[in-house]
Amino acid sequence: xxxxxxxxxxxxxxxxxxxxxxxxxxxxxxxxVVRTGMFGTTTTGDxxxxxxxxxxxxxxxxxxxxxxxxxxxxxxxxxRVADDLEAALGEGAGAVERIVVDRGEITFHVRRDALVxxxxxxxxxxxxxxxxxxxVSGVHFPDDTDRELHxxxxxxxxxxxxxxxxxxxxPDADPHVPSIVSVYPTNDWHERETWDFFxxxxxxxxxxxxxxxxxxxxxxPQRKDYPLGGIPVEYRGATVPPPDERRxxx
Amino acid sequence: MTVTEDYIDASGGxxxxxxxxxxxxxxxxxxxxxxxxxxxxxxxxxLILTLDGETCTEARVGIxxxxxxxxxxxxxxxxxxxxxxxTRMDYLTPLFNETAxxxxxxxxxxxxxxxxxxxxxxxVLVMELNRMASHFVAMATFGMExxxxxxxxxxxxEREMILDILELITGLRxxxxxxxxGGVAQDLPPGVVGKIRELLKxxxxxxxxxxxxxxxxxxxxxxxxxxxxLNLPGCMALGVTxxxxxxxxxxxxxxxxxxxxxxEDYEFDIPVSDGGDVYARYRVRMAExxxxxxxxxxxxxxxxxxxxxxxxxxxxxPAKLALGPDxxxxxxxxxxxxxxxxxxxxxxxxxxVTEGFRVPAGQAYAAVESAKGELGCHAxxxxxxxxxxxxxxxxxxxxxxxxxxxxxxxxVADVIAAVASIDPVMGGVDR
Numbered sequence: 001x002x003x004x005x006x007x008x009x010x011x012x013x014x015x016x017x018x019x020x021x022x023x024x025x026x027x028x029x030x031x032x033v034v035r036t037g038m039f040g041t042t043t044t045g046d047x048x049x050x051x052x053x054x055x056x057x058x059x060x061x062x063x064x065x066x067x068x069x070x071x072x073x074x075x076x077x078x079x080r081v082a083d084d085l086e087a088a089l090g091e092g093a094g095a096v097e098r099i100v101v102d103r104g105e106i107t108f109h110v111r112r113d114a115l116v117x118x119x120x121x122x123x124x125x126x127x128x129x130x131x132x133x134x135x136v137s138g139v140h141f142p143d144d145t146d147r148e149l150h151x152x153x154x155x156x157x158x159x160x161x162x163x164x165x166x167x168x169x170x171p172d173a174d175p176h177v178p179s180i181v182s183v184y185p186t187n188d189w190h191e192r193e194t195w196d197f198f199x200x201x202x203x204x205x206x207x208x209x210x211x212x213x214x215x216x217x218x219x220x221p222q223r224k225d226y227p228l229g230g231i232p233v234e235y236r237g238a239t240v241p242p243p244d245e246r247r248x249x250x
Numbered sequence: 251m252t253v254t255e256d257y258i259d260a261s262g263g264x265x266x267x268x269x270x271x272x273x274x275x276x277x278x279x280x281x282x283x284x285x286x287x288x289x290x291x292x293x294x295x296x297l298i299l300t301l302d303g304e305t306c307t308e309a310r311v312g313i314x315x316x317x318x319x320x321x322x323x324x325x326x327x328x329x330x331x332x333x334x335x336x337t338r339m340d341y342l343t344p345l346f347n348e349t350a351x352x353x354x355x356x357x358x359x360x361x362x363x364x365x366x367x368x369x370x371x372x373x374v375l376v377m378e379l380n381r382m383a384s385h386f387v388a389m390a391t392f393g394m395e396x397x398x399x400x401x402x403x404x405x406x407x408e409r410e411m412i413l414d415i416l417e418l419i420t421g422l423r424x425x426x427x428x429x430x431x432g433g434v435a436q437d438l439p440p441g442v443v444g445k446i447r448e449l450l451k452x453x454x455x456x457x458x459x460x461x462x463x464x465x466x467x468x469x470x471x472x473x474x475x476x477x478x479x480l481n482l483p484g485c486m487a488l489g490v491t492x493x494x495x496x497x498x499x500x501x502x503x504x505x506x507x508x509x510x511x512x513x514e515d516y517e518f519d520i521p522v523s524d525g526g527d528v529y530a531r532y533r534v535r536m537a538e539x540x541x542x543x544x545x546x547x548x549x550x551x552x553x554x555x556x557x558x559x560x561x562x563x564x565x566x567x568p569a570k571l572a573l574g575p576d577x578x579x580x581x582x583x584x585x586x587x588x589x590x591x592x593x594x595x596x597x598x599x600x601x602x603v604t605e606g607f608r609v610p611a612g613q614a615y616a617a618v619e620s621a622k623g624e625l626g627c628h629a630x631x632x633x634x635x636x637x638x639x640x641x642x643x644x645x646x647x648x649x650x651x652x653x654x655x656x657x658x659x660x661x662v663a664d665v666i667a668a669v670a671s672i673d674p675v676m677g678g679v680d681r
Contacts, residue, residue, distance in 0.1 A: 102612050103357055131486045135648065137628045137641035152628060154615050161507050165615060186489025189651050212314040212680055222322050243326045
């Protein structure tokens with residue numbers, strides 16, 4: 001044990017104020033964390049070599065032309081879509097920060113202030129005609145500084161039988177993304193859901209209220225800094241901790 | 251209860267009191283909460299209706315009463331365990347949920363091309379059986395809500411025949427967790443092909459019976475014709491897909507447009523109607539069941555012996571399941587192998603089951619044509635053994651937004667028909 005603790009206890013009796021539960025509790029909470037997890041592994045704890053043999057790179061940060069890979073039929077129209085979107089945006093082509101082609105899917109990373117313009121171009125331009133928006137999905141990356149909250153949209157063109165993804169980000173400190181309900185009315189509930197679970201404020205939404213959680217709920221449950229919760233389960237004297245506190249592989 | 255000059259908000263309470271207050275003022279509009287426990291609202295759906303006499307002037311939908319945090323929970327389990335969660339979302343289309351999820355995971359793993367042929371045929375087979383079962387419930391609850399209990403009992407009886415087969419294949423009537431990343435949990439049991447052939451023989455008669463009950467039924471026609479009309483631009487704007495979209499005249503079906511699981515190899519038609527009303531949706535669903543029977547029959551012809559799980563020991567679970575005296579479990583051969591044959595096999599089994607497999611970082615979107623419409627799964631991985639984020643675009647969730655467009659201006663009785671024709675399942679809406 002640390003010598004500091006011994007120093008604190010030096011000469012004190014069992015009833016000394018230092019030993020009262022609230023005092024001890026706050027001291028324990030203030031102590032720095034030296035290890036986490038039930039068995040204190042900092043790696044996977046893997047000794048078989050099974051999990052660690054292959055190190056995979058992270059997802060590509062940006063792709064460059066050509067986006068169409070002749071070997072992969074899923075990417076057949078990506079170059080055409082990228083050209084058409086650039087043409088449709090005209091002056092505002094800088095709205096698209098980067099384009100990622102990964103696993104046969106194309107993602108347009110769009111500046112948030114240009115989102116509505118991009119959505120309108122996607123819907124109205126005859127060469128694009130993405131009639132259907134299948135909603136918005138939030139993703140929270142606490143380590144992606146100043147881009148913590150991502151809003152991911154999927155668009156589907158029935159005319160051209162094509163599918164694309166548009167992604168935009170906003171920082172935790174300023175969680176605002178323009179609403180595209182005025183372009184795609186179907187996003188009404190989807191944006192409410194993403195507000196409810198991630199706290200992204202969709203500016204211009206006709207009525208941004210919680211949709212799944214109760215109206216008076218505090219916090220946004222699907223953010224990574226929101227604990228899963230749950231209570232320890234006791235069975236025949238033994239206790240199973242809630243899922244997010246159990247030993248787990250990272 | 252709120253009473254203003256214009257309206258009375260009757261949010262629960264004593265009806266005598268509501269009537270008394272209503273008579274005391276000159277207000278003519280009444281705001282009524284239908285649900286969340288009303289038997290004709292498909293589970294815990296809450297409709298907030300503003301009524302002017304019998305006319306529904308405003309219809310709003312309140313959801314969230316069945317929110318169970320499935321998407322959040324999945325982030326704390328392995329990718330394989332996710333199947334057990336998603337199957338419980340829309341509990342009438344469990345196999346579609348599982349397949350959409352597994353297709354997304356397989357795309358993230360980049361193994362979509364390596365799924366065995368037999369696994370794909372089985373997936374199509376169980377999905378089409380599931381489509382029929384879901385449509386039967388849609389018809390059955392529909393009938394019940396309009397007061398036709400025979401339709402209800404017939405629909406559930408027919409569905410039970412299908413559930414018997416799904417139980418034989420997966421072990422469970424619902425919540426199967428049968429489709430797994432990489433393939434399916436186990437091969438078809440012996441004797442199931444014969445059972446399905448019997449079903450194929452019997453089912454057309456049952457469908458015909460139901461059509462005889464409803465197709466020309468004057469009461470049914472009166473309740474469904476020109477009710478809850480939604481045209482094609484309305485469907486597009488509101489993101490409506492599936493039977494509702496096809497009942498508005500657009501032959502859009504992901505099985506044809508973006509085939510998955512080998513749907514391009516099957517011969518079937520997309521039933522379309524241009525009615526855009528409740529009756530058209532009914533006709534489309536009935537016709538889809540007949541098409542599903544055709545696909546199921548082709549599945550049986552396509553079944554060839556072979557593996558049902560990907561031949562990649564890092565993804566597919568090593569255990570083969572077998573029926574023992576105490577129920578389904580790991581096969582005795584496998585137990586003998588890992589417990590006394592190979593230490594490495596034991597380690598491998600243990601690691602794969604407890605830790606799970608790693609999925610390379612990135613994101614993927616996979617969509618299937620579920621019985622209700624486009625069911626999409628957006629899966630994000632950070633390279634770990636558990637999903638970083640999984641989001642489902644549930645068709646029922648999207649379609650419920652159309653309630654206002656379908657119901658406002660109609661009578662309160664038509665609200666029931668409108669909601670029934672959307673066929674929402676709150677487990678999927680709220681997740």
